[in-house]
Every structure is written in C-alpha cells, then in structure tokens.
Amino acid sequence: MQTYVAFLRAVNVGGTGKLPMVELRAICERAGFGHVRTYVASGNVVFQSALPETKVKVTLERALEAYAGKPVGVMVRTGAELAAILEANPFSAAPPDRTVAIFLDAAPPADTLAKVSGSTTEEIALGKREIYVHYPEGIGRSKLKIAAARTGTARNMNTVAKLAEWTAE
Template identity: 50%
Template sequence: MAVFVALLRAVNVGGTGKLPMADLRAMAEALGFDNIATYIQSGNLVFTSDLAAEEVLAGLDDALTAHFGKSPGIMLRALDELEALYARMPFQDAQPSQVLVTFLQEETAPDALEHMVAADGEEAVVLGSEIVVHYPNGQGRSKLKLPALKPGTARNLNTVRKLLELARERG
C-alpha cells in the first residue's frame, strides 16, 4: 500500500469550490482508498491505496469533476516525495506561517523565477514541482507577483508538516 497526499486547488476558498471534508472522505472511500484523513477545510486528503499514482489521480479527478462540474486541480504526492521535499525545505529559520509551498502538477520551468516582482522582500526557491516562498511580512499584505504560482495550490509550512505527520502515520 502506498501513502498519498492529495492537495486540491481552490476548495473552500473565498466562497468558491464548496466541498465539505466529510464529502471528500466519502469520495475517497468510494474510490477504494484506505486509512483516509482530511486536514482543515482546504482540500487536504491523506490516504493509502494499492493503485498506481496515475490511477489514483484519474479516479480523484473523475469524482471531483462530477462534483464540481470541472476539475479543481489536484496535486498528488506520495509519502516519499513529501519526505524529500521537506528534507530540502529552505527558510528553516522563518516563521512557518510565513513560508508557503506551492504544489504544481509538473516540474517548474528553469526560468520560473525570472519574472518575479518581490516588493516586500519575498524570497522564492524552486524545488522541482514545488515553489517555496518566504513572505517576511506575511502573505496577506504581500504584493508579490510570480506567474509561475498561478496553476498550483499553496499550503503554509505548518500545514505541510501536519500533512507529512499524517502521511507518516499511514506509512
């Protein structure tokens, strides 16, 4: 059994993409996933499955598309991928709530940070299919412009740590 973390894009944010976590757990159960857990209301799903990652992703995408009428975007990571990401995490001395990891579906282009405008001293690091941004003054007031973040979904470092903990418990 492989352990997976699915991060859904634009779920329960700003009044759009309504999806109670009980419904998300029920979808995962109907797909045959085991050891299912959700974390906070923003579309974080942790589970185990005998299926290959591509099959897991396809099943989730079909179920969520049926629910929303369109695909919300799913970033799927296996436990070992999340472990590797966390081991390479920059900005270790920053407040975890000021570090956001944007998960993307594909590897980030080498020039992804070229057009970054960081008026408030934000720093970003590309780690494969994730971009990690430190917002020294918090994200809420930031004027950061980084087009490479748009197709992804972001979680702060506290959430990433909790998802990793939940995944480890299932591994």
C-alpha cells in the same frame, strides 16, 4: 499500499469551490482509497492506494469533477515525497506560517524566477515540483505574482509538516 497526500486547488477559499471535508472523504472512499483522513477545510486529504500516483490523480480529479460539475485541480505526493519537501525547505529557519510550498504537477520552468512580479521582501526558491516562498511580512500583504504557480496550490509549512507526520504513521 502507498500513502498519498492530495492537495485540492481552490477549495473552500474565498467563498468559492465549497467542498465539505466529509464529502471529500466520502468521494475518496468511493474511489477505492483506504484509511482516508482530511486535514483542515482547505482540501488536504491523506489516504492509501495501490494505484500509481498518476492514476490516483486522474481518479480523484474525475470523481471531484463529477461531484462539483467543474474541474478541480489536484496535486498528489507520496508520503516520502512530502517528507523530502519538508526537509528541502530552504527557509526552514523562517516561521512556518509565513513559508509555503506551492505544489505543481511538474518541475517549475527554468525561467520561473525571471517571470516573478510584485516582489518586495519575499524570498523564492525552486524545488523538484514545488516553489518555496517565504513571506516575511505575511502572505496577506504580499503583491507577489508567480506565473508558474498559476495552476498550483500552496500550503504553509505547518500544514506540510502535519501531513508529513500523518503519512509516517
């Protein structure tokens, strides 16, 4: 059994895409995943499955679409991948609540940094299937736009650290 973390995109943010975490847990359990736990109300779920990562993603996306009546984007990482993401954070000296990993399905395009707009004090670095961003003045004040992140979903490093801790249990 592999331990996975699934990050749902655009769930419980700004009054759209409401999904109670009790429902998310039930959806995951009905999909055959075990030891299901959710973390905060923004679509983070840790579970175990014998399925490979790609099958986990498809299974969860189909179940969520059946529930919501529309597609719900899901980014999936193994516990080991999440630990590596945390370890690779190039902004580890920055406050973790002002630093995010934007999870993507694939490697960020080579021209990602060239296509950034609205940047002021933000720092950006590319990971394997992530984009790291440090927002020194806070994410709420930022006008940063990263085209490659359009279909991804961001979590701050406090959340990443907690979920990495859960996957190691």
